[in-house]
Amino acid sequence: MIEKADQIFILLRNWIVGFLPAGWQTAAGVVLGVIGIIAVFPALFAISVLLERKGLGRMQNRLGPNRVGPFGILQPIADAIKSLTKEDVVPLNADRIVHFLAPVYLVVVAFMGFAVLPIGRNMVLVDIDASLLFYFAMGASTEVSIFMAGWSSRNKYSLLGAMRAVAQMISYEVPLLMSSVVIVMATGSLSLVKIVETQNQYTWGLPHWNIFTPWGLAGFVMYAIAGTAETNRSPFDLPEGESELVAGYFTEYSGFKFALFFLGEYLGMLSISGLGTTLFLGGWSAPLAALNWVPSWIWFFSKVMLSIVVFIWVRGTLPRLRQDQLMNFAWKFVIPMTLLNLFVAALWRFMGEGWLRWVVCSSLLILVYVVAGRTGMRRKNFGPRSYRYAE
Amino acid sequence: MLGEGILKGLSETAKNFAGSFVSKERLTTVEYPEERAPLPEATRVFPFLVYDGSDWQAGMRCVACQICEKECPPKCIYIEKSKDKKPDYVGKMQIYPARFEIDVSVCMSCQICVEVCPFEAIKMDSEFELSTDDRFGGLLHDRKRLAKSNEYYHSIHPTEAAEVDARLAEEKAKVEAKAKAAAEAAAAKATASAKAAEVAPAANAASKPAGGAEESKA
Numbered sequence: 041m042i043e044k045a046d047q048i049f050i051l052l053r054n055w056i057v058g059f060l061p062a063g064w065q066t067a068a069g070v071v072l073g074v075i076g077i078i079a080v081f082p083a084l085f086a087i088s089v090l091l092e093r094k095g096l097g098r099m100q101n102r103l104g105p106n107r108v109g110p111f112g113i114l115q116p117i118a119d120a121i122k123s124l125t126k127e128d129v130v131p132l133n134a135d136r137i138v139h140f141l142a143p144v145y146l147v148v149v150a151f152m153g154f155a156v157l158p159i160g161r162n163m164v165l166v167d168i169d170a171s172l173l174f175y176f177a178m179g180a181s182t183e184v185s186i187f188m189a190g191w192s193s194r195n196k197y198s199l200l201g202a203m204r205a206v207a208q209m210i211s212y213e214v215p216l217l218m219s220s221v222v223i224v225m226a227t228g229s230l231s232l233v234k235i236v237e238t239q240n241q242y243t244w245g246l247p248h249w250n251i252f253t254p255w256g257l258a259g260f261v262m263y264a265i266a267g268t269a270e271t272n273r274s275p276f277d278l279p280e281g282e283s284e285l286v287a288g289y290f291t292e293y294s295g296f297k298f299a300l301f302f303l304g305e306y307l308g309m310l311s312i313s314g315l316g317t318t319l320f321l322g323g324w325s326a327p328l329a330a331l332n333w334v335p336s337w338i339w340f341f342s343k344v345m346l347s348i349v350v351f352i353w354v355r356g357t358l359p360r361l362r363q364d365q366l367m368n369f370a371w372k373f374v375i376p377m378t379l380l381n382l383f384v385a386a387l388w389r390f391m392g393e394g395w396l397r398w399v400v401c402s403s404l405l406i407l408v409y410v411v412a413g414r415t416g417m418r419r420k421n422f423g424p425r426s427y428r429y430a431e
Numbered sequence: 432m433l434g435e436g437i438l439k440g441l442s443e444t445a446k447n448f449a450g451s452f453v454s455k456e457r458l459t460t461v462e463y464p465e466e467r468a469p470l471p472e473a474t475r476v477f478p479f480l481v482y483d484g485s486d487w488q489a490g491m492r493c494v495a496c497q498i499c500e501k502e503c504p505p506k507c508i509y510i511e512k513s514k515d516k517k518p519d520y521v522g523k524m525q526i527y528p529a530r531f532e533i534d535v536s537v538c539m540s541c542q543i544c545v546e547v548c549p550f551e552a553i554k555m556d557s558e559f560e561l562s563t564d565d566r567f568g569g570l571l572h573d574r575k576r577l578a579k580s581n582e583y584y585h586s587i588h589p590t591e592a593a594e595v596d597a598r599l600a601e602e603k604a605k606v607e608a609k610a611k612a613a614a615e616a617a618a619a620k621a622t623a624s625a626k627a628a629e630v631a632p633a634a635n636a637a638s639k640p641a642g643g644a645e646e647s648k649a
Binding site: 100356 | 432440441444445447451452462
């Protein structure tokens, strides 16, 4: 029974595929998996948008949307209908083809990332050896779509937003990769399925998640920072800063294309959360050995949604960074810390079992964190602003 | 240490989040159609015509002098004078507006019509839910729709309405005093002429209040 609940989607797929002739079964299985992903993640997108609007409202002592349906839970449906029926305006001078392709490309690429994420036990669409590499290749190409959108719109705000986005995403791609490399070093594999499997072990009922090691915790923090920047979420939402750039790279988008951008942004958030869960939080494995009877996919989705809640919480708390602060933070703090983290992970590996490696590794990380935070991030130029040319 | 401020901020928002479910005082939102914030007394949205008594046509203060129509910057008032006359609040016969229309979509709520009105006939309303599905008729308010009682005026702007009432009562008293004085003077004159100008000081005394009444008329 428990086994069946855990594998319910696999069994369902096999049952449906069983009606087809043998030659078609593999292809039909893949198509069904794709349909599953395309159905589930936009549903999660709707839930997280609602959660964000309600949660942010509460953080600002507002009520949030509460008109459509009981407690406003039907708000995403109303939003979807609205965006579908709105007029699709394309600027006269825009590059029409690129303008059209940009949102489509964004959503396609965002969905591609989910193909390699292990959603549950045996539940992964394509199990390739270098799935982490594939994921990052897909994640990095969202930049292309953002630049396509900004460039094709023929709008200064769009272009500025796209420039900012590209600068930011390239800067934060480095720490994102480096903080994930730690996991590859520890596991010895680029396969996400294998990474989850190595974390799915328990001593005294406690899991072997990567976050429960000094390098794993540091890596997770750096991954979270870089992931937030990579998905253009507040406080790193400079590319779409409403106060200075109207809406950034999607200023000239309306109607369903705008909705696609919105979907792409949230899908990026969900997939970054999914990867973070897979790498650091044990993927689909239960947080306690005693809770192993709960279906694995429930654990995966609850961890992803928990990450989304943290994303929303951070958005409700922090103001937007300035461009120079953003770059300083990436290149002077996060990247050195991830480099150090690589060294610490290697140290951990070669110091062998025992309490000594805990002490050495954590004290090294904390020491550098404190020193770098005190010196590197000090606001040296804080004071009255000086104007070089205008006086 | 780096990140301390972020943690402090996160705890603050978490406190707000949890607190908004516990204490109702935190939520400042007034859910509009169901509940309403009380309007401040000085609220002004759109003009209306004041009438005294219970009959809006008989008690209409407006005398169709058309000053407001001329002063209105966006020209949203349209007045047509009546052919006949009706008594105003002091009993003097005045013409009244046969048509008095204001276009809501044009009015800019500047209150200039109220400022220029010498008869305290047009005042600002606090009614703001004027949206309609009738694009032409619904936005052009006729005099019946514009007419609102003095009691209503008291209920929305009590201080201002009390001042206006005091002023009108004073004027009415003045007019009545003048009428009385005129009547007295006429009576005195009548008696004086009847007595065939025998007593000179009596005629002198009678001329004084009449002079005062002349002044007030100017």
